[in-house]
Amino acid sequence: MKLESTVTEDIVYVRLQGDLIGSPDSQQLVELVNNSISETKLLCAVDLSQVRFINSSGIGVLVSLLTKFRNRGGEMVLINPSEQIRKLLIITKLNNIFTIKETDQAAAEFLTQS
Template identity: 60%
Template sequence: MKYQTEQKDDILYIRMEGDLIASSDTQQMIDDVDGGKPLVSLLCAVDLSNVRYMDSSGMGVLVSLLTKFRNRGGELVLIKPSDHIRKLLIVTKLNAIFTIAENDDFAAQFLKESIY
């Protein structure tokens, strides 16, 4: 899996590509987001539009990120997950804890309203 991070308007965007499975890349991403230094933002949008496949460890990564932001009083939203990932979220009932946005604009609007 590849990922890029971008800070824009007080929101940390994490854009993932490939397969969201257990790997050194996923651990590196979590370390980069947490890394022992304070997060620049309390808000995070995870773009899953280019993620082809996700297994249980990938779900764990998403839950871990959500927990990190919520523990700091922030929020996280998923952007445009594929049908495969949406089905996994429903089957595992994680759709009850994640907010799904169809694009960056909706994600930004939801996140800003969630803390103000």
């Protein structure tokens, strides 16, 4: 999995590419978010548009990240997940927990208003 992070207007944008299936890549993602939170960035947008596959470990990482942000009064959204990931979120009923937006702009608007 490839991981890229940028900060724009106090929003941490995390762009993932490949498969989100646990392993050391997931630990790198969690560390990145922990560092961002410690810098008082409390808004996060995770771009899943280039993620091909996600398993239960990957879902667990996303839930963990969401929990970290919300516990500190922040928020996290998912950007443009694939149809497979959307179905998985529906099956696990996590679509009721995660906010999904189609574009960076829509995510930024939601996050700045939350």
